Amino acid sequence: MLIDLHTHSAVSDGTDTPAELVRAAADAGLDVVALTDHDTTDGWAEALGAAPTGLTVVRGIEMSCEGRGEDGDPVPVHLLAYLFDPEDEVFAAERSRLLGERTERIRLMAERLATDYPMIEPDAILAAIGPSAGRPHLARALVAAGAVANVQAAFDGPLATKSPYYVAKIDTPLERAVAMIRTAGGVSVVAHARARARGRLLDLEHVRELVGHGLGGLEVEHADHDAEDTRILRDLAEELDLIATGSSDYHGDNKTLRLGQHTTAVEQYERLLAQSSGIEV
Numbered sequence: 001m002l003i004d005l006h007t008h009s010a011v012s013d014g015t016d017t018p019a020e021l022v023r024a025a026a027d028a029g030l031d032v033v034a035l036t037d038h039d040t041t042d043g044w045a046e047a048l049g050a051a052p053t054g055l056t057v058v059r060g061i062e063m064s065c066e067g068r069g070e071d072g073d074p075v076p077v078h079l080l081a082y083l084f085d086p087e088d089e090v091f092a093a094e095r096s097r098l099l100g101e102r103t104e105r106i107r108l109m110a111e112r113l114a115t116d117y118p119m120i121e122p123d124a125i126l127a128a129i130g131p132s133a134g135r136p137h138l139a140r141a142l143v144a145a146g147a148v149a150n151v152q153a154a155f156d157g158p159l160a161t162k163s164p165y166y167v168a169k170i171d172t173p174l175e176r177a178v179a180m181i182r183t184a185g186g187v188s189v190v191a192h193a194r195a196r197a198r199g200r201l202l203d204l205e206h207v208r209e210l211v212g213h214g215l216g217g218l219e220v221e222h223a224d225h226d227a228e229d230t231r232i233l234r235d236l237a238e239e240l241d242l243i244a245t246g247s248s249d250y251h252g253d254n255k256t257l258r259l260g261q262h263t264t265a266v267e268q269y270e271r272l273l274a275q276s277s278g279i280e281v
């Protein structure tokens with residue numbers, strides 16, 4: 001059983017349509033794939049409808065949250081949420097708020113960029129983005145305009161958090177997000193908690209505190225985790241009796257990650273199914 005629980009379509013910042021993504025998942029030999037676009041469920045119906053026979057599509061999102069960093073200051077945290085009831089009103093309202101934040105913030109960044117990169121056209125860029133705007137969309141626009149050589153150079157330069165073009169967004173406090181997902185019948189899993197290259201790390205004490213709020217699991221196997229950090233997360237998941245997942249975080253052509261690059265053990269997947277009550281797979 002090959003199970004990949006974290007992928008993105010062009011509904012957020014991947015490049016495959018949801019239909020292309022599920023076909024690619026089947027071609028890659030996956031048995032289970034979760035679609036986890038940033039803050040939106042908009043790709044779910046297309047992914048389910050296009051799923052080839054034999055491929056199970058798990059409906060999820062990757063929620064933009066704020067946690068406590070190792071230094072005590074706030075840090076962005078991505079929280080995967082699976083099999084929650086999409087109609088739960090409190091959670092649905094929070095996703096709408098986050099999507100509004102995303103669009104507004106990418107518009108502001110595009111406007112700032114346009115002052116120095118005249119080939120950047122904020123209206124045209126925004127018009128081409130789906131419901132969930134992200135910096136990878138600006139990265140591709142900068143590459144297309146010839147302003148940078150590739151997506152990585154855009155993230156290292158004009159899109160970096162320290163860049164004057166950078167604009168922050170207001171994310172959901174982790175405790176609230178975990179509780180909301182649980183109330184909506186879903187299972188929450190902290191994504192790539194030790195992805196050092198992205199910046200400061202989440203305080204693992206904060207992860208311990210989340211258990212009482214209903215945290216479901218930790219993403220242990222991920223391309224951005226080295227061997228030591230993978231071990232730290234695996235040990236923590238075991239100690240706290242959390243589900244331990246592995247996944248690719250596939251983004252199509254926006255990243256070099258391959259579907260199924262990391263996978264989740266079937267026992268862990270079964271725990272996730274058992275803990276969910278929002279919707280069925």
Ligand code: AMP
Nearest residue numbers: 013133134135136151152155251254255
């Ligand atoms: P945002 O959520 O808009 O602040 O942008 C962060 C998103 O950009 C994440 O979802 C990552 O998938 C993506 N990302 C971060 N760093 C890179 C990178 N170096 N290359 C490509 N994508 C990246």
Ligand code: FE
Nearest residue numbers: 008013038251
């Ligand atoms: Fe992303």
Ligand code: FE
Nearest residue numbers: 062078191192
């Ligand atoms: Fe993420």
Ligand code: ZN
Nearest residue numbers: 006008062249
């Ligand atoms: Zn992701």
